Amino acid sequence: MSTYIAPVKDMLFAMNELAGLQDIVTLPGNEDVSIDLVEAILDEAGKFATEVVDPLNAVGDRQGNKWKDGVVTTADGFKEAYATFCETGWNGMPASTEFGGQGLPVTVSTAVLEMWKSASISFSLCQMLTLGAVEAIAHHGSDELKATYLPNMVSGKWTGTMNLTEPQAGSDLAAIRSKAEPRGDGSYAISGTKIFITWGEHDMAENIVHLVLARLPDAPPGVKGISLFIAPKFLVNADGSLGERNDLICASIEHKMGIHGSATAVMSFGDKGGAIGYLVGEPHRGLEYMFTMMNHARLNVGLEGVGVSERSYQHALAYARDRIQGKIIGDKSGEKKPILHHPDVRRMLMDMKSRTEAGRAIAYYVAGCMDRAKSSPDADVRKANQTRLELLTPVVKGWCTENAQGITWNGVQVHGGMGFIEETGAAQYMRDARIVTIYEGTTAIQANDLIGRKTAKEGGKSMQQLLADIAETGAALRATDNPTLKGLAEALGDGIAALDEATTWLLNNYDANPQAAAAGSVPFLKLTGIVVGGWLMARSAQIAAGRVDEADGDFYKAKLVTARYFAQHVIPEANAYRDAIVNGAESVLALEEALF
């Protein structure tokens, strides 16, 4: 088994050069943040990820969680690791200082979160869900709710969940049926069944604060009749101490393909008359509140794709350096060499490495947009960054998670037969990664958001602005006298042309042929990801080209090669996606249902 080592150098590179950390630390609210502090945080977090979180991951996979009579017991070591995680302040780190967090820029907490994701998706989900709930309560809850719940959730003493999905309402939240009846004292009696509740029940924290979507008696049908409630596992007394057990229970946990370390609960509310719940914000606005938070959650799941990709790469690389097997083609030394020397093993590792770095580049770049959109003193900058953030959120979620599939698959393939043996560990990354294109909105849902709300419905303006920015980088690279950079510019130009053509087609067809547009939506998302990834890799190469002769030039040499790999192997896929979008809708839609 390999040990996870946080790729701090590449993280800092993406933060500094692509996300604009130097500017972000000067934004209002970030007075206490410095580049030195950020480096120190990443080093410490990396150490914690290596020493405490990474060793849990295989244990969680092997043992899973145990359910008995509504009680869930986590795998060996999870409880203790979680306690240390909270004690050392990592749990609340990204939260606002108002409730005990450190109020760090999103760019910084993103890098730290990637480490938890790499070390153990299962473990990291508990914090991720808790902080999502914190965000929802902080933005929309009353002062009383905030005071009652947030400090303990930020510290990690209590954890949080999101109770959205119901058996008949998966991707379609409009179909939610859970009910909330007023109890006359300002609280509500909640009843209904929720499924796929991540960390819905466990033994790591004193209390679990469930955010629940449910309908009030007078609720209009559909998405505009859903309200958001807090229903804690244990009711909270006026003095903040824990009171009675609420009428909600974990009815069972799922037997899943991966992320066995985190329990996925079926939650049953109100079996004995109604779980006591408290309305968050105004009635009927629950879905809207969830969506403000869901965008951040989507970025975090995109990051999960990056994190598990990095981990799978490190694991495969360690094996490829170690395993000696077969004669190396074209090698006349006669020496036995590790399989890293086999050209196809290199190809797989280069593919894993370059797509992971491109994914990190996009995720961190978008995190930077989020910081500027929130805190820039300049309204135009705020607006431009908000627009870019919104455009690229589905791309980070969709593209980074789709990439993680092929990357973790290659992670198994590099191991040959050993990859199929569970003890080797490579298979777990692939199984764990399988969920990331599904939860927080499948790739199709991201793609639908991208082609509709984010592109066609605003006339393609944000996409065209993005294409103009990419073209500017292309022009700058072409203007250099560095043949490598010129080559990258050429590949990027092909990508730009493909995305431009696909965007034009989309704008011409979205209203007239909505089904045709939807048929090309996932290819459109992948095409966008490739071009934006190629752009950021090209920008990275541009910076790296000037630094290869520095003392730590190795990192920059490698960056140039990964950028070239991306340009030569990944960007060529852009034309295939363009063709599928522009010419392919007809054959997606032609077959009568009965003839499948």
Next chain:
Amino acid sequence: MSTYIAPVKDMLFAMNELAGLQDIVTLPGNEDVSIDLVEAILDEAGKFATEVVDPLNAVGDRQGNKWKDGVVTTADGFKEAYATFCETGWNGMPASTEFGGQGLPVTVSTAVLEMWKSASISFSLCQMLTLGAVEAIAHHGSDELKATYLPNMVSGKWTGTMNLTEPQAGSDLAAIRSKAEPRGDGSYAISGTKIFITWGEHDMAENIVHLVLARLPDAPPGVKGISLFIAPKFLVNADGSLGERNDLICASIEHKMGIHGSATAVMSFGDKGGAIGYLVGEPHRGLEYMFTMMNHARLNVGLEGVGVSERSYQHALAYARDRIQGKIIGDKSGEKKPILHHPDVRRMLMDMKSRTEAGRAIAYYVAGCMDRAKSSPDADVRKANQTRLELLTPVVKGWCTENAQGITWNGVQVHGGMGFIEETGAAQYMRDARIVTIYEGTTAIQANDLIGRKTAKEGGKSMQQLLADIAETGAALRATDNPTLKGLAEALGDGIAALDEATTWLLNNYDANPQAAAAGSVPFLKLTGIVVGGWLMARSAQIAAGRVDEADGDFYKAKLVTARYFAQHVIPEANAYRDAIVNGAESVLALEEALF
């Protein structure tokens, strides 16, 4: 859970129209075979697959095999199903009549094997390995060995295994260390450890006949010093009855990502002084013997890719017809409709369906080559078919198994969150499929065979002949006045150009830049698969176009749509692979090992 229904119509179409079954049944040796008989066999086999084999699959996955003190117990129902499988004659069906089989053409046994693969890869492996061993013994064994072992292996009373891999010798069989010492009586004492032995130990048969690769004392080093031995679990007395337990034991079984229903054994030979073994054929020619058989095994693993793809497609389709969720884009009926109406779900299903049919087309086409190469009375026909068979064997193995990855992955994605829950069944197909790009030679090993022995080393003649045949189909389609067929010809033309260019590059670089050629080998294999798949889909469409108005025209309408989908969505990938091959080697090879 869905039920497997053998796609007999598409199987017969591929057999008749692409493999040339009408001609095959007229070849010498096939006097007893008729198209009617073949149809009856497929119907019966389909029924057996549906009723007996398919229900085992989830049980095998859940329970796995149990190992205790060298004894392996199969999952509930396997033993009984295997007994019925043998009683009804399915086990030996593909074997020669000489030893109790039915001597059917490979084209026919291929279609039947696909059914077992769809219904349960795990279950099917026992027969597949047994018949592989039968083939090796029948070709290379003495009359005495044949008489002693083959009838019981063909009937299924005894099963067979292949003991090749050792811990230090995975893909590299030259590194094998197991030993065989002459015992003075014509037999040998075999010792060594073998890993990854499929069905190496189990409780379904009276005896297990292990084929073992080992080195004689005077063996030269490397691949030319490996001999092939038979070492049965129980020694066989002169009267054919079972004698003493041989000195070989199943030391443990692996905990794998998939195919839990088949035990993967670590076999230990000679712990008590030496397992008694019998030399097959001549000394030092073991690897050569294994390879004659391995080519057929590779085709069968390619077929495994097709089989699991078909099963995953059927499972996803059943869910997509059943599950009602969300509003359909562009649908104004207001009706609630199944997710099959969502354009992206259709896109996934069309992708699964068209790639599965293309894979079946190639596998059956190559099976037809095998029949003609063996039995045609015309030496030129035999030679041409042998050449085509050899060229396309790595493509069937490599491309059909690689396709199975994305197909079974989409099979999970169609299910959304339910896909990640093991009880849904979709995840098992994806986990089971994960092995098929690894065993019987990884994709890289197939690709290496394709670019080297099958293409560059003979000056690209077979590939050019193949391209000429494909171009001929393209010309015929262009000459019709059917716009759909003309469109297919155009797409095919792009594919031909890409493969032609890549082949030229390969021929120019294979000797001069062997590492660069190897860096593009897997893309070259995928490119070849796409173009050959596109060719056979285009030929299918050509035939279907003339039959859409027939009484059973629905099948042909659907075939035309799947061919169009393939042309519009899959063939465009050809250029991306060509680019990766022609321009991409540099970036695969550029990074110094230390900088990964």
